[in-house]
Amino acid sequence: MASKNEEKYGVIAGTAVNEVEKGVKNTVNTVKQTVSMAEKVGGFLKRDIGNEIAWLKLSPEEKAAKKEKEKQEAEEAKAAEEQKKADEAKAAAAEEQRLKELQKSYIVHTAAITCSFALHESYVVVPQGHGEFIHGIPQLNVGDSKPEINVRSFGICKSPQNPSVQENAKKIADEIKNRPKSFMEKVMDLFSKPPAKDVGKDLLAQCVGVCTPKIATEWIDGKEDVLVDGKPALLGKCKLQCSYGGEIKLYTSGQRE
Incomplete structure (x- = not known):
């Protein structure tokens, strides 16, 4: 109009x-x-x-009292900041030690896992146990790597190789391309090349999609001398590679603390 x-x-x-x-x-x-x-x-x-x-x-006495109060508050703030840093360092050291100990731990049903392209943790599970248990919880082996059956979806994926991410990036690119243009943009279009139709890497890097794990291998680096249902036992140091580029690691053993 x-x-x-x-x-x-x-x-x-x-x-x-x-x-x-x-x-x-x-x-x-x-x-x-x-x-x-x-x-x-x-x-x-x-x-x-x-x-x-x-x-x-203020009187000299009041000024002195005010300065002393400000000094005390500054010292308390400094002490609180130092304590915060000390607590953070202690927590980081404890987490580092926990992950180090996890490397040699046996993995059981519902252990938490992470993916380098995921925003949240997920879990590795077994629909039916292999007959070996740790504190009553089914123990896993390196073969428990099947997507959705063992490796549950991480929910959101940010891998540029994921078709869902690519599709969402294309939708955004199309929306930008098809949005109404201002008068000045129309004028500038007369003197510039039309924008590329393909989705750029920068846009892909900012998009997310649905996580649908695509895994074609078993867990790497299992316990070769301890077999669970005929396959090496799964350890905390084991890793798994998703076809979309994500590296999947164990974050907890799943065992009761």
Whole structure:
């Protein structure tokens, strides 16, 4: 539908008037934002001056007490920050030790797993046990690598090789390509090359899709001298490769703590 300016001045002239009006509105908005910022700065200055006046009105004893309080608060804040860093370092060391111990642990039903292209953890399971149990929980072997049967979906995948990710990226690219263009964009199109139709790597890297594990191998590096149902026992150090590029690792053993 034509705008009022287009009806009044014609399509070309009316469109130009519209663009000018938009520019004026943008300028007005910029001025308003600048004024608002100036008012905020003025408020800060007023508050700082007020604080300085209040300080001058204090007695020497009150000033000394205030300085001592500020010093104490600064020391407490510093101590709290140092304690936070110490706690974080301790937690990181504990996690590192846990993962180190996990490497030699036997894996059982419902152990948590991670994928380098997943946003969340998932689980490795067995619909039916192999006859070996640890504390009553079915023990796994390297053959428990079948997608969806053993390796449950991670939910969301960000691998550029995943068709679901590629499809979502293409949808976004199509939406951008087919969106209504402004007058200036139409003018610029006359002097520039049309955008590429393929989906770029940058867009793919920002998209996600549905995780549907695609695995064609067994877990690597199982316990060769301990067999579970005829196959090497699954250990915490074992890894699995998804065809879409994700590296799947064990995050917990699944055993009761």
